[in-house]
Each structure stands twice: as structure tokens, then as C-alpha cells.
Amino acid sequence: MVKAGRKRADLLVVEQGLTRSREEARRSIMAGLVHTDNHRVEKPGEMLPETTILHLKEKLHPFVGRGGLKLQHALNVFEIDIPDRICADFGSSTGGFTDCLLQRKAKKVFAIDAGTNQLDYRLRQDDRVVVMENFNARFLKPEDLAEAVSFICMDVSFISVKKLIPVFPGIIDPSLPFDGVILVKPQFEVGRDEVEKNGIIRDRNKHIRVLTELINFAAGMGFTSTGLDRSPITGQKGNIEYVLHLQKDTGDATLDAMENRIEKVVMDG
Numbered sequence: 001m002v003k004a005g006r007k008r009a010d011l012l013v014v015e016q017g018l019t020r021s022r023e024e025a026r027r028s029i030m031a032g033l034v035h036t037d038n039h040r041v042e043k044p045g046e047m048l049p050e051t052t053i054l055h056l057k058e059k060l061h062p063f064v065g066r067g068g069l070k071l072q073h074a075l076n077v078f079e080i081d082i083p084d085r086i087c088a089d090f091g092s093s094t095g096g097f098t099d100c101l102l103q104r105k106a107k108k109v110f111a112i113d114a115g116t117n118q119l120d121y122r123l124r125q126d127d128r129v130v131v132m133e134n135f136n137a138r139f140l141k142p143e144d145l146a147e148a149v150s151f152i153c154m155d156v157s158f159i160s161v162k163k164l165i166p167v168f169p170g171i172i173d174p175s176l177p178f179d180g181v182i183l184v185k186p187q188f189e190v191g192r193d194e195v196e197k198n199g200i201i202r203d204r205n206k207h208i209r210v211l212t213e214l215i216n217f218a219a220g221m222g223f224t225s226t227g228l229d230r231s232p233i234t235g236q237k238g239n240i241e242y243v244l245h246l247q248k249d250t251g252d253a254t255l256d257a258m259e260n261r262i263e264k265v266v267m268d269g
Contacts (some may be wrong), residue, residue: 006049009043009044012048012054024238032136033056036048037053041054063099064096065093067096068092069233072128074153084107086108087101088153091137092111099120106151108182112137113133114124116134117135142170148173152179157188184243185239200238212255223247223249225249226263227245240267
């Protein structure tokens with residue numbers, strides 16, 4: 001009997017017609033969408049028997065933007081409930097995060113972005129979405145929102161998230177539990193002289209430093225970091241990104257509790 005050879009999972013996905021390209025296959029696998037009959041495929045480079053039948057559990061982009069996959073992953077991993085919550089989406093762009101929140105039954109989403117005409121038309125027409133374009137969230141004041149929020153998500157570029165977290169205390173509802181999901185992009189958190197070729201940050205020690213400094217900063221603003229994970233898909237240029245879960249200060253030794261998690265997530269993925 002001839003023993004079947006083995007192939008990379010991303011190649012098999014394309015060969016079986018589940019995606020149009022290896023890049024799309026890779027994103028599908030990292031998003032947890034590709035399964036065999038028995039288990040989920042964990043990595044694009046996972047070697048599988050050539051005879052393995054693969055399944056794409058759902059379409060790659062159930063949201064208007066690929067960012068929705070990142071927030072979906074965070075909400076699942078951190079077990080955050082969204083139904084009936086008033087939310088703010090910092091850096092809403094085309095609306096991937098906003099769409100994810102609406103599909104999770106958010107009551108209202110303030111979609112805030114410094115750009116213009118980026119939010120998907122369907123979301124613009126949704127009564128639950130308050131479109132706030134040409135608005136720099138860094139200068140957001142409580143009176144700019146009709147209601148206080150209990151959930152904030154953030155996906156911003158070309159600015160450190162540490163410039164925006166100080167806005168949080170003024171707009172959250174003090175009477176309700178608070179959850180925040182921050183998409184951390186190391187290339188925008190390090191100094192310009194530390195950014196490597198093509199804007200990629202390959203030095204994992206820089207990733208550890210960025211996350212450590214951010215968690216300490218958030219603690220100084222009254223927020224405990226209760227969860228950390230890698231984003232299921234990379235940034236547009238291939239940068240590894242992270243999702244960080246913030247809650248109101250619980251009095252825990254934030255960094256001490258997170259040190260091992262930081263190293264594991266950065267080094268092991």
C-alpha cells in the first residue's frame with residue numbers, strides 16, 4: 001500500500017477550492033474557520049495527509065471589514081457579552097468592529113473615526129449606529145455622546161493607543177460593568193527609529209515591552225488588564241497584532257498577573 005504524502009494545510013485549502021489564494025487560506029485558518037472531520041486546523045503550515053478532507057465552517061468575512069474577525073475572536077476568548085450594551089468603536093473605518101457588535105445585538109454603537117465616508121453604507125443606514133466622522137477620538141468629551149457607554153473597542157493606526165485610553169473614564173457609565181477591547185499594533189507603539197524594514201516589528205522583545213508598558217499605563221488610568229491574546233489575523237503588512245481586554249480596576253497586581261501571559265502570547269502565539 002502506498003503511503004499518502006503530507007502537505008501544508010494552506011495548500012490543501014486552496015487545492016480543495018475552499019479559498020482562491022494561499023493568503024486567503026492562511027487568514028481562514030488563523031481565524032479558526034478551517035476544520036477536518038475531527039479537529040480545527042491550528043496553523044497554515046500544519047502538515048496534513050494529502051487525503052484529508054477540509055471544511056470551511058463559515059464564510060471568511062461575515063463582517064463588512066476583516067477587522068470584525070479580530071473583535072469576534074476577542075469577544076469569544078474573553079467571554080464578553082454584548083447584547084443591549086451601549087458601545088463606542090474608536091477608529092471605526094469601514095465598520096468591521098461595528099458590524100461585529102451589531103451582530104452581537106448591541107443596543108447602540110458610536111462609530112468614531114477621523115476619516116470621511118469610510119463606514120459601510122449598510123451600517124450608515126442602521127438606526128443603532130451613530131456615525132461620528134471627521135472626529136478625532138483623542139478629543140472626545142462626555143457631552144459629545146448622547147449616552148455613556150459600557151463597552152469600548154479600538155482599532156487605530158498611526159497613533160499610540162495610550163493617547164486614547166485617557167478618554168475612557170469620562171465616557172463610560174460608572175454604574176455598569178465595563179469592558180474594553182484594544183487592538184494593539186506594536187508598529188505604532190514603538191519609536192519611529194525602532195520600526196524595521198517595510199514597517200514590520202519582528203523583534204519579539206519589542207512586542208513584550210510594548211504590551212508591558214501598555215498594561216502599566218492602563219493600570220495608571222484605573223483599568224485592569226484581564227486578558228491578552230494574539231489577533232487571529234495579522235495586519236495588512238503582516239504585522240502580528242494583539243487584543244487586550246480591559247476592565248475597571250479590580251485592585252489586582254495587574255502586571256504581575258499578566259507577565260507570564262505576555263511572554264506566552266508573544267513567544268508561543
